[in-house]
Amino acid sequence: MACLPYPTFLHSPTQTSSTLALSSVGRVRIHPLSCPGSAVVVNDNDDDAASTTSGGASSSIKINAAYQEILAKTILQSQTPESDKESKQLRKKYMKQSVAMTSSFLSASLGLDVSIVDVEMVLSAKDVVDSDGCLACCFLDAGCAYIVIDTSNDDDGGLEKAVEAVDTARLPKERLILHFDSVNSLVESSCDEIDSRVATVSVAADGEDALARMDEWNTKGLKWTIQLTSSVGDDVVEKVAAISKACKENAGSITLVDPTAEQLGLSYANCVKTDRGDGLYTTVVSTRSGEALGLVYSSKESIVAALQSGRGVYYSRSRNGLWRKGDTSGHFQTLHRLDVDCDGDALRFTVTQRGDDIRAFCHLNTLTCWGEPRGLRHLEGTLQQRLKDAPVGSYTKRLFEDEILLRDKLVEEAQELSEADTKQHVAEELADVLYFAMVRAAKAGVSIDDAVEELDRRTRKVTRRQGDSKVERIKAGDKILGKKG
Numbered sequence: 001m002a003c004l005p006y007p008t009f010l011h012s013p014t015q016t017s018s019t020l021a022l023s024s025v026g027r028v029r030i031h032p033l034s035c036p037g038s039a040v041v042v043n044d045n046d047d048d049a050a051s052t053t054s055g056g057a058s059s060s061i062k063i064n065a066a067y068q069e070i071l072a073k074t075i076l077q078s079q080t081p082e083s084d085k086e087s088k089q090l091r092k093k094y095m096k097q098s099v100a101m102t103s104s105f106l107s108a109s110l111g112l113d114v115s116i117v118d119v120e121m122v123l124s125a126k127d128v129v130d131s132d133g134c135l136a137c138c139f140l141d142a143g144c145a146y147i148v149i150d151t152s153n154d155d156d157g158g159l160e161k162a163v164e165a166v167d168t169a170r171l172p173k174e175r176l177i178l179h180f181d182s183v184n185s186l187v188e189s190s191c192d193e194i195d196s197r198v199a200t201v202s203v204a205a206d207g208e209d210a211l212a213r214m215d216e217w218n219t220k221g222l223k224w225t226i227q228l229t230s231s232v233g234d235d236v237v238e239k240v241a242a243i244s245k246a247c248k249e250n251a252g253s254i255t256l257v258d259p260t261a262e263q264l265g266l267s268y269a270n271c272v273k274t275d276r277g278d279g280l281y282t283t284v285v286s287t288r289s290g291e292a293l294g295l296v297y298s299s300k301e302s303i304v305a306a307l308q309s310g311r312g313v314y315y316s317r318s319r320n321g322l323w324r325k326g327d328t329s330g331h332f333q334t335l336h337r338l339d340v341d342c343d344g345d346a347l348r349f350t351v352t353q354r355g356d357d358i359r360a361f362c363h364l365n366t367l368t369c370w371g372e373p374r375g376l377r378h379l380e381g382t383l384q385q386r387l388k389d390a391p392v393g394s395y396t397k398r399l400f401e402d403e404i405l406l407r408d409k410l411v412e413e414a415q416e417l418s419e420a421d422t423k424q425h426v427a428e429e430l431a432d433v434l435y436f437a438m439v440r441a442a443k444a445g446v447s448i449d450d451a452v453e454e455l456d457r458r459t460r461k462v463t464r465r466q467g468d469s470k471v472e473r474i475k476a477g478d479k480i481l482g483k484k485g
Contacts, residue, residue, distance in 0.1 A: 002344035003247035005254040009035040012258040015111040021310030029120040073098040078132035102142035114143025115457040122148040125165035133169040152181030207239030241270040265304030273345040283347040288449040293361040294369035331355040383442040
């Protein structure tokens with residue numbers, strides 16, 4: 001995979017119109033104590049007044065307060081013993097509360113979609129130790145992909161404290177990153193000390209320092225991230241391209257501190273290869289569940305425009321200019337993520353297709369450019385249409401209108417699926433369960449992509465439930481099945 005740049009929000013707010021979509025390059029690093037967000041802040045001089053800020057001191061204070069509340073809750077969790085059933089339940093309660101608070105912090109305060117963007121959260125080593133690792137677990141359970149622990153803060157104990165924090169967190173090494181403030185601080189002894197604890201090291205460096213040590217780093221078993229300030233010079237885009245070119249495949253990445261959409265977009269584009277004479281990049285547009293909507297082309301300018309707007313923006317060869325999907329048809333797209341393929345020469349835009357009348361990517365008013373969908377997506381479309389205008393005698397309409405019937409059928413079909421004993425029988429019963437489950441989803445306004453989002457979010461968790469069956473639910477199911485029998 002290509003070595004690609006992503007943003008680090010150190011001092012810039014995450015929710016202004018110019019930065020909100022930067023995380024759609026697929027990865028983002030957040031400093032929660034210094035990175036302001038866009039929030040509603042109550043004016044101290046007027047209890048009834050509220051103002052919306054897009055950064056600055058007020059929103060920073062609000063973000064910091066939210067973080068401190070999460071920290072306090074995780075410390076409370078860590079200090080609650082598990083000596084008896086009551087204390088175990090109390091500790092579990094604190095854990096659930098802290099994860100809920102963190103999820104709100106990530107989505108509402110920072111505007112991040114952790115189900116599709118890999119979020120790196122920079123935590124204080126002292127905070128991780130003080131919470132006995134609960135703070136780090138909490139952020140991962142809430143959807144973050146990685147925890148970054150800074151070794152450079154002497155007030156926080158430096159490398160020694162950072163290593164203690166890693167040991168205290170007791171997390172998979174693939175989910176941990178140690179950050180160093182310079183190339184020189186990443187000495188041989190420290191690498192030997194950390195390679196058994198973390199899978200990735202991060203180093204703040206300018207382009208020349210990084211390139212000079214690239215061969216040495218590439219021989220290490222550790223993956224690495226080079227953190228470049230976006231103000232290293234006018235040639236930041238060229239420096240990113242040079243580092244990317246020198247990087248071994250799937251060995252490292254580059255993060256830009258507080259970049260503009262233009263800096264990030266051009267840097268990203270310069271890391272992608274193209275053999276086309278016009279310099280365009282072949283681009284597949286897909287849904288969150290991976291279905292291809294169509295094949296288009298991107299230019300450097302269209303990538304920048306997409307990151308500026310958070311929409312699907314491409315290059316039109318017929319118009320010789322930017323194609324802002326939906327400006328004419330109304331069928332615009334919400335951009336979630338950009339990816340580059342394994343050869344580094346094709347892009348994928350993951351989007352949600354929008355539209356007031358119909359959700360159509362194709363000019364023929366179909367969702368995809370390959371005609372009508374099949375399988376689950378076809379079923380979803382049919383159910384959504386039945387919800388609006390079902391024909392007389394429709395069984396689906398009857399299910400929409402009779403909540404008890406729909407509930408009973410879900411229980412009945414789930415039991416039949418659990419008892420199916422051949423491959424064909426399992427497939428048949430699974431199809432039944434999917435149909436009734438999607439009727440329930442359509443009635444609630446839940447889409448396939450919504451379910452995919454939830455599944456993706458759950459993969460981030462490191463705390464797992466025991467998973468025993470719930471006695472009260474089994475009894476309720478037996479009652480329904482007994483009644484039907």
